[in-house]
Amino acid sequence: xxxxxxxxxxxxxxxxxxxxxxxxxxxxxxxxxxxxxxxxxxxxxxxxxxxxxxxxxxxxxxxxxxxxxxxxxxxxxxxxxxxxxxxxxxxxxxxxxxxxxxxxxxxxxxxxxxxxxxxxxxxxxxxxxxxxxxxxxxxxxxxxxxxxxxxxxxxxxxxxxxxxxxxxxxxxxxxxxxxxxxxxxxx
Numbered sequence: 001x002x003x004x005x006x007x008x009x010x011x012x013x014x015x016x017x018x019x020x021x022x023x024x025x026x027x028x029x030x031x032x033x034x035x036x037x038x039x040x041x042x043x044x045x046x047x048x049x050x051x052x053x054x055x056x057x058x059x060x061x062x063x064x065x066x067x068x069x070x071x072x073x074x075x076x077x078x079x080x081x082x083x084x085x086x087x088x089x090x091x092x093x094x095x096x097x098x099x100x101x102x103x104x105x106x107x108x109x110x111x112x113x114x115x116x117x118x119x120x121x122x123x124x125x126x127x128x129x130x131x132x133x134x135x136x137x138x139x140x141x142x143x144x145x146x147x148x149x150x151x152x153x154x155x156x157x158x159x160x161x162x163x164x165x166x167x168x169x170x171x172x173x174x175x176x177x178x179x180x181x182x183x184x185x186x187x
Contacts (some may be wrong), residue, residue, distance in 0.1 A: 002113050002121045003139040010143050015153030016058035016126050026146050031176035039073035046119035052087035052122030059095040109137050126156045
Protein backbone atom coordinates (compact mmCIF):
# COMPACT_ATOMS: atom_id res chain seq x y z
CA UNK A 1 0.00 0.00 0.00
CA UNK A 2 1.31 3.43 -0.94
CA UNK A 3 1.76 6.05 1.75
CA UNK A 4 0.42 9.56 1.32
CA UNK A 5 2.78 12.25 2.60
CA UNK A 6 2.02 15.95 2.99
CA UNK A 7 4.89 18.45 2.67
CA UNK A 8 3.79 21.98 3.56
CA UNK A 9 5.37 25.32 4.30
CA UNK A 10 3.56 27.15 7.10
CA UNK A 11 3.95 30.62 8.57
CA UNK A 12 4.22 31.12 12.34
CA UNK A 13 0.58 32.20 12.34
CA UNK A 14 -0.52 29.00 10.61
CA UNK A 15 -0.99 29.95 6.96
CA UNK A 16 0.24 27.97 3.95
CA UNK A 17 -0.53 30.82 1.51
CA UNK A 18 -0.76 34.53 2.18
CA UNK A 19 -3.84 36.69 1.60
CA UNK A 20 -2.96 36.94 -2.13
CA UNK A 21 -2.62 33.15 -2.42
CA UNK A 22 1.18 33.41 -2.74
CA UNK A 23 3.82 31.09 -1.31
CA UNK A 24 6.91 33.11 -2.30
CA UNK A 25 7.43 34.08 1.37
CA UNK A 26 8.57 30.49 2.02
CA UNK A 27 11.59 30.74 -0.29
CA UNK A 28 14.97 31.22 1.35
CA UNK A 29 17.67 31.19 -1.32
CA UNK A 30 20.52 31.80 1.12
CA UNK A 31 20.57 28.65 3.26
CA UNK A 32 22.66 25.87 1.75
CA UNK A 33 21.73 23.49 4.59
CA UNK A 34 17.99 23.86 3.95
CA UNK A 35 18.47 23.72 0.17
CA UNK A 36 20.43 20.46 0.57
CA UNK A 37 17.62 19.10 2.76
CA UNK A 38 15.04 20.04 0.10
CA UNK A 39 17.10 18.42 -2.65
CA UNK A 40 17.57 15.24 -0.61
CA UNK A 41 13.86 15.16 0.18
CA UNK A 42 13.04 15.44 -3.55
CA UNK A 43 14.97 12.24 -4.26
CA UNK A 44 12.29 10.23 -2.46
CA UNK A 45 10.30 9.52 -5.61
CA UNK A 46 6.60 8.87 -5.78
CA UNK A 47 3.74 10.66 -7.46
CA UNK A 48 3.23 14.37 -6.79
CA UNK A 49 -0.36 15.35 -6.12
CA UNK A 50 -1.75 18.88 -6.48
CA UNK A 51 -4.93 20.89 -6.49
CA UNK A 52 -5.36 23.22 -9.46
CA UNK A 53 -4.08 26.41 -7.82
CA UNK A 54 -0.85 24.85 -6.53
CA UNK A 55 -0.40 22.97 -9.80
CA UNK A 56 -0.58 26.18 -11.81
CA UNK A 57 1.85 27.89 -9.43
CA UNK A 58 4.34 24.99 -9.60
CA UNK A 59 3.97 24.55 -13.37
CA UNK A 60 4.78 28.23 -13.89
CA UNK A 61 8.00 28.06 -11.83
CA UNK A 62 9.73 24.66 -11.95
CA UNK A 63 10.24 24.44 -15.74
CA UNK A 64 12.07 27.80 -15.76
CA UNK A 65 15.85 28.27 -16.03
CA UNK A 66 15.74 30.09 -12.68
CA UNK A 67 14.30 27.00 -10.95
CA UNK A 68 16.86 24.70 -12.58
CA UNK A 69 19.66 27.00 -11.43
CA UNK A 70 18.29 27.49 -7.90
CA UNK A 71 17.56 23.83 -7.01
CA UNK A 72 18.51 21.57 -9.93
CA UNK A 73 17.69 18.27 -8.18
CA UNK A 74 14.27 19.50 -7.07
CA UNK A 75 13.57 21.01 -10.52
CA UNK A 76 14.44 17.73 -12.23
CA UNK A 77 12.11 15.82 -9.90
CA UNK A 78 9.29 18.34 -10.21
CA UNK A 79 9.51 18.46 -14.00
CA UNK A 80 10.05 14.80 -14.80
CA UNK A 81 8.29 12.91 -12.01
CA UNK A 82 4.70 11.69 -12.28
CA UNK A 83 2.09 14.24 -11.23
CA UNK A 84 -1.65 14.28 -10.64
CA UNK A 85 -3.73 17.45 -10.55
CA UNK A 86 -7.29 17.47 -9.23
CA UNK A 87 -9.48 20.07 -10.92
CA UNK A 88 -13.02 20.41 -12.11
CA UNK A 89 -12.19 23.58 -14.07
CA UNK A 90 -8.79 22.97 -15.66
CA UNK A 91 -9.17 22.15 -19.36
CA UNK A 92 -5.91 20.23 -19.72
CA UNK A 93 -2.72 19.53 -17.82
CA UNK A 94 0.24 20.49 -19.99
CA UNK A 95 3.12 20.18 -17.51
CA UNK A 96 5.27 17.14 -18.29
CA UNK A 97 4.02 13.78 -16.90
CA UNK A 98 0.81 15.20 -15.42
CA UNK A 99 -2.53 13.40 -15.26
CA UNK A 100 -5.65 15.53 -14.85
CA UNK A 101 -8.33 14.01 -12.59
CA UNK A 102 -11.74 15.67 -12.53
CA UNK A 103 -13.33 13.22 -10.08
CA UNK A 104 -13.52 12.96 -6.31
CA UNK A 105 -10.07 13.27 -4.65
CA UNK A 106 -11.07 11.01 -1.74
CA UNK A 107 -12.15 8.13 -3.98
CA UNK A 108 -9.16 8.56 -6.30
CA UNK A 109 -6.59 8.64 -3.49
CA UNK A 110 -8.20 5.59 -1.86
CA UNK A 111 -7.77 3.78 -5.18
CA UNK A 112 -4.19 5.03 -5.69
CA UNK A 113 -3.11 3.96 -2.21
CA UNK A 114 -3.97 0.37 -3.11
CA UNK A 115 -1.91 0.40 -6.29
CA UNK A 116 1.80 -0.43 -6.37
CA UNK A 117 4.10 2.58 -6.35
CA UNK A 118 6.64 4.68 -4.47
CA UNK A 119 4.13 6.76 -2.53
CA UNK A 120 2.18 9.93 -3.06
CA UNK A 121 3.38 13.40 -2.00
CA UNK A 122 1.05 16.38 -1.64
CA UNK A 123 2.77 19.76 -1.98
CA UNK A 124 0.75 22.84 -1.08
CA UNK A 125 -2.82 22.07 -2.12
CA UNK A 126 -4.48 22.79 1.21
CA UNK A 127 -7.95 22.09 -0.16
CA UNK A 128 -6.85 18.56 -1.11
CA UNK A 129 -5.26 18.03 2.33
CA UNK A 130 -8.46 19.23 4.02
CA UNK A 131 -10.52 16.79 1.94
CA UNK A 132 -8.27 13.77 2.53
CA UNK A 133 -7.33 14.22 6.21
CA UNK A 134 -10.78 13.53 7.72
CA UNK A 135 -10.89 10.21 5.86
CA UNK A 136 -7.59 9.01 7.31
CA UNK A 137 -5.93 9.00 3.88
CA UNK A 138 -2.80 10.91 4.93
CA UNK A 139 -0.09 8.81 6.54
CA UNK A 140 2.59 11.39 7.28
CA UNK A 141 2.85 15.17 7.57
CA UNK A 142 6.01 17.27 7.18
CA UNK A 143 5.50 20.91 8.07
CA UNK A 144 8.19 23.50 7.42
CA UNK A 145 7.55 26.22 9.97
CA UNK A 146 8.89 29.49 8.53
CA UNK A 147 10.03 32.39 10.75
CA UNK A 148 7.43 34.80 9.40
CA UNK A 149 3.94 35.92 10.43
CA UNK A 150 1.67 36.76 7.50
CA UNK A 151 -1.31 38.25 9.28
CA UNK A 152 -3.73 36.55 6.92
CA UNK A 153 -4.13 33.87 4.30
CA UNK A 154 -5.48 30.32 4.22
CA UNK A 155 -4.93 27.68 6.83
CA UNK A 156 -4.05 24.19 5.71
CA UNK A 157 -7.09 22.57 7.25
CA UNK A 158 -9.80 25.03 6.16
CA UNK A 159 -13.16 23.30 6.56
CA UNK A 160 -11.93 20.50 8.85
CA UNK A 161 -14.93 19.57 10.99
CA UNK A 162 -13.34 17.23 13.54
CA UNK A 163 -10.03 17.33 15.35
CA UNK A 164 -7.05 15.80 13.68
CA UNK A 165 -4.80 14.40 16.39
CA UNK A 166 -1.17 14.02 15.37
CA UNK A 167 1.93 12.60 17.03
CA UNK A 168 5.31 14.32 16.58
CA UNK A 169 7.85 11.84 15.16
CA UNK A 170 10.83 14.15 14.55
CA UNK A 171 11.95 17.76 14.30
CA UNK A 172 14.89 19.58 12.80
CA UNK A 173 16.00 23.19 13.15
CA UNK A 174 17.85 24.98 10.33
CA UNK A 175 20.20 27.97 10.53
CA UNK A 176 17.74 30.10 8.56
CA UNK A 177 15.18 29.72 11.36
CA UNK A 178 13.01 27.18 9.60
CA UNK A 179 11.89 24.17 11.62
CA UNK A 180 10.73 20.91 10.02
CA UNK A 181 8.15 19.12 12.14
CA UNK A 182 7.15 15.57 11.16
CA UNK A 183 3.90 14.03 12.36
CA UNK A 184 1.85 10.87 11.99
CA UNK A 185 -1.84 10.55 12.78
CA UNK A 186 -2.46 9.23 16.30
CA UNK A 187 -3.95 5.75 16.31
